[in-house]
Amino acid sequence: MRDNPVLRIVAKIIIPVILLFALYVQFHGDFGPGGGFQAGVIFAAGFILYGLVFGTEALRNAIPPGLLRFVIALGLVLYAGVGATTMLLGSDYLAYGALAHDLIGGQHLGIFLVELGVGITVSAVIVTIFLAFAGRNDP
């Protein structure tokens, strides 16, 4: 597939759109359908398309496995960290109200950060799973 110019060019055009759409689903989750998990999967789909068209080696160069591992951890730390922060602010775990001056603002911020954490971890995990299966025959 790497030698097919149509595929390569279409992929190059479509990947940024996929990533952008993923961000839309992520951040619009507050007001419409969407959220961290769906956005994470769509975001990962962009990377997987890149891996399919340009090869897993190119994908590994784009995001090294060490970085992926870090990103997986980052999302979970972000999620659990929001909870820990509300605890440090004197509320119960994940009581978002403590994050801002008013309850609604705090809930907005809290859900935003938590969903971002979900999105980050899900996208990194999906790419990792893809690499684990696709790279089985690699040395």
Place this chain on the structure above:
Amino acid sequence: MISAQLPALQVVVPLLAAPLCLVLHRPFAAWLLTFVVSGISLLVSVALLGQILEQGVIDYTFGGWAAPFGIAYHIDFANAYVLLIVTAISTVVSIFAKRSVASEIEAHSQGLFYTAWLLCLTGLLGITITGDAFNLFVFLEISSLSSYVLIAMGNDRKALTAAYQYLIMGTIGATFILIGIGLLYMLTGTLNMLDMAQRLVAVADSRTARTGFAFLTVGLGLKIALFPLHLWLPNAYAYAPSAVSAFLAATATKVAVYVLLRFMFSVFGIDFALGAMPLSTMLVVLGSVAVLSASTVAIFQHNLKRMLAYSSIAQIGYLVLGVSLATPAGLTATLLHLFNHALMKGALFLALGCIAWRLGSVRLGDLGGLGYRMPWTMGVFVIGGLSLIGLPLTAGFISKWYLVLAAVERGWWPVVLIIIAGSLLAVIYVWRVIETAYLGKTKEAVSGTEAPLSMLVPAWLLAIANLYFGMHTELSAGIASQAAMVLFGGQP
């Protein structure tokens, strides 16, 4: 302020540590983090138990959502007691894990190994502490998935098949549990266990309730490895890394037994679980068969880890027999054995871990004369083995004593005979090892080959705990009887 947050910290500390461990990645740093976090969890669970002793129960709500709607943690004697078992075992075994894991797992996977360990700890603690049925299922999946990973990391290639087998059986079990919880949710419209218990009273006599109960019992039976749903267990324990065998054998099935008790006594209530449903009869039959058949199979095993795994299935038989008695005394015996069995299996698996570290094998044939080459290691094995048999002055004796007394109280003499027969079978399989180690011929003349101190100390800690709790029962039996009273009180 921190004392009010303890219920959340119990789960959050290992949960936050797991991604950090993934990032650290270096074997030593990952191990240190695991050990420190296990230690902190232990301190938290001790503090929680202290609070329970003072005020009875602790309620904690997440995100400021009140109890029946949001996720609530509800802690009483029963789960504080199980939390203590899980965190104590994780702490002791994690000391042991450093050298043992270094010899069994490649350096670049050790960071992942400890991450999985912390996730498994998170899951087990979460299952135990939560008062929400669906939250329980989520944590059950966290602990199960991470334990499949831990088992698959064994250095024998058969570990992969063992983990896969466990994955299939464990997933079927988890699905059954989920269907059971789903049916209960359908019937009561709530996932909070306290609320569910209250609403179930009115609708208990329905097919949905009975079906839900059946699904939950069978699913948990798989997780407990109750005969005849035990087939995943021998391979999983035999091929897992030594530290994992010790950790899981002493905690995972215990937590599953706790969940069964919680649903039977706190959610459905004893009248439904052991009265309206024929569970008591089933448990007494399955428990008896488990004790006799698994002990007999254990006698014929050559791989000692496999032998101990079959012995674990037999011990689960004792636990179930205690439940089937349907009396506070029987339940006390079960909860006490939960604690004591964690101590003895922990000690025995750690001793085997030391042997595996030195010999690279735990086959009976390779153990000739080991009692003189590794006297301290075999000392632990002997104490653990005696405790398993139930010799007086060991922890095993106390739990068997309570169990026999409870059976006599109900007048179930055949059960008493089965318990004694099981102990005699245990004498045979423990004696086989002791005979080989002390009276067998040494294969090669090697001297001074004891395991390193960082492995011997935790093994001896558990061995001494076996002796201590065999003589001082205030703590173990005291809390177990309190927990049994709480469960019998109907409300969690």
